[in-house]
Amino acid sequence: MTTPTTHTTMHRAAALLSIGDELTLGQSLDTNSRWLSARLVDLGIAPVEHATVPDDLGVMVAAIRRLASGSDVVMLTGGLGPTADDLTRAALAEATGDHLIEDAEALAHLERWYAGRGRPMPRTNLVQAQRPSRARCLPNPNGTAPGLAATLTVGARTVDVFALPGPPREMTPMFETWVVPSLRPDPSRAVRTRLLRVFGLGESDAAERLGPLMDRDRDPMVGTTASVGIVTIRMRAERAGNAEQAERALDETETLVRAALGRHIVGAPDLPEAVLERLRERNETVAVAESCTGGMLAASITDRPGASSVFAGGFLTYSNAAKSALLGVPEALFAPEGPGAVSAECAIAMARGCLERAVFGSGAHERVTHALSVTGIAGPDGGSEDKPVGTVWIARASRDGSSIARRFHFAGGRGAVRDWSVRAALSMLWAKLSDTDDLTLLRELERVER
């Protein structure tokens, strides 16, 4: 680790600035701020604010100066592209009282980048070799835009400012390689956070049980956030002293939190991971048969490394024909007088068909332990008086012979109906894997039923 000798301010507080009209106009989602914040917390630096501003030079300069006045390090993302609306280089120069020059090494990188791809370098890209004269370029092996590292003087303090490219796959490796070694968290001020997740309890139920643990002036501080069926309990120790003391304080608090919330605590950060964890513990497997969720349930499971040890795959049976041909759902169900594709009968037939037909393993064709099915009307079209948009039947069938189907009515449009259907399906499996009562665990999901 290199510690520059010219300025030795500790990096206690960080501010993040995301730049781009596409962000302020709501055309793109900023995921960089979350990623950077989580990494800074890991490193012991407290993120104190995120701000997002448009591609406007004056606004950018003012924001950089304002954020620098309240923090020790500022992370800019975006605005380093090759086009006329990419103004971060100019804003950083102006905010630090500097001017732009061409960086020979950055130019050579650009030329190599295009030569290696057998393409001429568009003239436009030349601006990406510019930097404020007192800044240094941060190499970008994953794109054409180098990052920048500069310093800004605020009164007697020197604030470090890093400018990183907007695309996450360029930003994150640059942060790890070039920014992390330059960060100077305060070794005497240990900030440690810990999370516990709770399933099957509402946020206010959890808060009631936690009682005085949630007092605002308590140290460590305990906070809660509810998100789609999981309540996250955050514990944060921010105090003078070494990291070990902070960890010990968190250990004590964690013991009290666990005692208050008992069996509702899941180890995993979210529901898919909690389900995978239980399946692994029980040495069981699952397959899926999806209609209206069209791959989302499987995608939420396979999102996790190691899913292949418990997830067999399954069937995407978007059409009635596919439900019959691939899962053996009786065609009579779809006849005019039949219950139709969105029914308990169809959901159960899909789950049972999936249980019989899904295979696991790479050699002998093993059977799976559980199958989940989802069939519903995600909308915006396809609803009827009997079965309005948002009506979803979800079923589970298991090798032990048990099966269950349940109807939900989700509100909030196609995306929300699909999201909640995935949560509900995973919750039904989690209930089975916990050998516990479906109704208690699904209580929080009832909040979203009409």
Place this chain on the structure above:
Amino acid sequence: MTTPTTHTTMHRAAALLSIGDELTLGQSLDTNSRWLSARLVDLGIAPVEHATVPDDLGVMVAAIRRLASGSDVVMLTGGLGPTADDLTRAALAEATGDHLIEDAEALAHLERWYAGRGRPMPRTNLVQAQRPSRARCLPNPNGTAPGLAATLTVGARTVDVFALPGPPREMTPMFETWVVPSLRPDPSRAVRTRLLRVFGLGESDAAERLGPLMDRDRDPMVGTTASVGIVTIRMRAERAGNAEQAERALDETETLVRAALGRHIVGAPDLPEAVLERLRERNETVAVAESCTGGMLAASITDRPGASSVFAGGFLTYSNAAKSALLGVPEALFAPEGPGAVSAECAIAMARGCLERAVFGSGAHERVTHALSVTGIAGPDGGSEDKPVGTVWIARASRDGSSIARRFHFAGGRGAVRDWSVRAALSMLWAKLSDTDDLTLLRELERVER
């Protein structure tokens, strides 16, 4: 539409403030700011800044006042929950020089909410019935937290401040029902934006072709953003005059942009939609066979309303056994001396098996026109020297007898490998549907190959 008579400031500029430690600490992703910004732009109000601050009363009060000083309307989200770290009610009272009282109607709503669910109301929730004495509550049919509408005086101006719950499914209906009717966009200052999407061209190639259209002082203003293979061209007319004039100016600019970018322009906002659009035009259908993407490819397609008219579903064949049993991939491919699951042979066999076995339609079992397959090593485990993590084979097979397989090497971790695999598979289908040369269209994807 009700126009309050007490203050008639136009809402030209909006600022957004997201509140919560879970956001500043990087534990949750803020999606509300994007959603609100896009809606405000639709309504003719310009979002000028997003800010995110922790659950800290003083910081929240300062942020509300600062944002109010630079805008006409401020939207707060989050911090209205029932627990001790939910401080938005108190911050809004302090920022507006007010104090909190209990709102009888909000209390009645809370009592009805819990009674309707057969549960006792936790005492904790009582704070959700509080509001600053001069503010009004905004009803929340989807949760326990009412929103708040208040005003803040900045010099001679009156700035409207709305506080909305953090969960998107509570926030968005509250915005539509209670905030939109209270907004007063300037009818004389029409802000109109328009987007065009470009596929198969890099951002700097697009900028070269657009030339002076991208000058920063041009009106309408033209900007670009690149995201996973699609370059978005933003056109924005912000001028005095009626909306019709702004639209006419955008019409002219759009004609020039279209002339510059030609066949690279796709109508759809993203690649899945572009593919669906082409399939519908050609009256063709597609099915998928997914291994390492495990449902993500199908989920990206079925994310769109109306996908059922062209998407048949498919097979999630995560294990080798499933590839053989469900798709007829020869087991010999998986033998020690065989090419293995991540190979051209396996990808082609998966695509052909899917083409033969997928069915479409609700009555007669129709065959599909195209099948896509994905098989690769998403990581973090499973890589080898020959086939490192990120190696993905993607194949397309079509009813006309054509088929193609292509190997990719994606960098950036499991999530990135899966995301890029979906893009690459859709790109290969798009190329086929455009009757054009695969290599040109996939050129941008080559940026991510090792």
